[in-house]
Amino acid sequence: MNLLLKDYLDRQITPIAAQLDTESQPLFEAFYGLGDRALLTPKLPSDSGGLGLDSLGFWQFQSLVAQHSGALAFLQTQHQSAASLLQASQNQALTQTYLPAMASGAKRVGVGFSQLRKQPAPVKAQPVSGGYQLSGTVPWVSGVGLFTEFVGAAELADGSAIFGLVPLANQKAISVSQPMALMGMAATGTVSVSLSDYFLADEQVVGTRPAGWIQLSDRTNPLSPLGLVLGCAQAGLSVAAQSLSKRQIDHPLPAQLQARIEQTWVELPKLHDLPTEDYQQKVNFRGEAISLMNTCAQTAVLAASGVANTVGHPAQRVYKEALVFSVSGQSKGSAIASLDALSIHK
DSSP: OHHHHHHHIIIIIGGGHHHHHHOHHHHHHHHHHHHHTTOSOTTSOGGGTSOOOOHHHHHHHHHHHHHHOHHHHHHHHHHHHHHHHHHTOSOHHHHHHHHHHHHHTSSOEEEEOGGGGSSSOSEEEEEETTEEEEEEEEEEEOOBTTBSEEEEEEEOTTSOEEEEEEESSOBTTEEEOOOOOOSSOGGGOOEEEEEEEEEEEGGGEEEEEOTTHHHHHHHHOTTTTHHHHHHHHHHHHHHHHHHHHHTTOOOSHHHHHHHHHHHHHHHHHHHHTSOGGGHHHHHHHHHHHHHHHHHHHHHHHHHHGGGGGSTTOHHHHHHHHHHHHHSTTOOHHHHHHHHHHHOTTO
8 A cells, every 4th residue: 555655646746745735626636546546545444445544554644645745635534534434324325325435536525523622513403304404604624626525513402413414515505615715725625614404314314423522532532633743744854854955954953853753653552552541641742743743844944944935835835734734633632732742831
């Protein structure tokens, strides 16, 4: 897998990485390229078209993609998240229809459930005959123009949540905003989706989760974005090394940061294996990894000097990708840990 993936990334992604951050069509074509190689849902088992990667294998996969294009890694992760939710679904008709097609990109699905962290809930669900009526605004859904649907979530009266497949297109009861003007990864087509008594049929229901599910998930899986984080860190060091070599500057910092990245990879599986009760140790590790990524991105900028401020320079792209990955899937606890990692009073 890694050889096939690395060859594709080296040959076809690295030369256009700057374009992929700002232009949707080349980014979507890069996504299709992963699908052509059956690399869109690597965590799924092989009988569903995936590679059966475990957590460490998937972090390594994410890291390799993120080293070449953070925007591509971000969209692939959204698609994989949707596939994982479908894989866990009791709706067998849905999983059998979608999962093999998602591996190849024949079906392309995003996610929109981060709003479950907010109170009051911005999207509400009401049971009706044959399904549910959903009303409210899903504030973040990426991949408009690429994903045809997304797995959305809405809160029921008892605090539990219903998950279901929702079209990612304007139609009756669905209003999709224009893509947001984002500093980083603008090409990902991130929008908000407003639902007005949208009917979610039982056949499109992915599943339900108990009240507080997302908070429990945040505590159980605080290390989930570290593949993206470490890939972005490595990208920053690669840009820094190229710039320093070009300017004939010999400085020990890149080697020191490389050693820290490698040590983080060594410690990551150990932290992953700790029980949920060791949440604070895990989330602190996440905060330190994010701080390391941002240091590597800043190193890329400093090594490049003023040219880093030109549009299209790889140092600027990596710096903006680090902004996105710093807050991806952020909960209150992970925000505090990231701030603690920056504290001058540590």
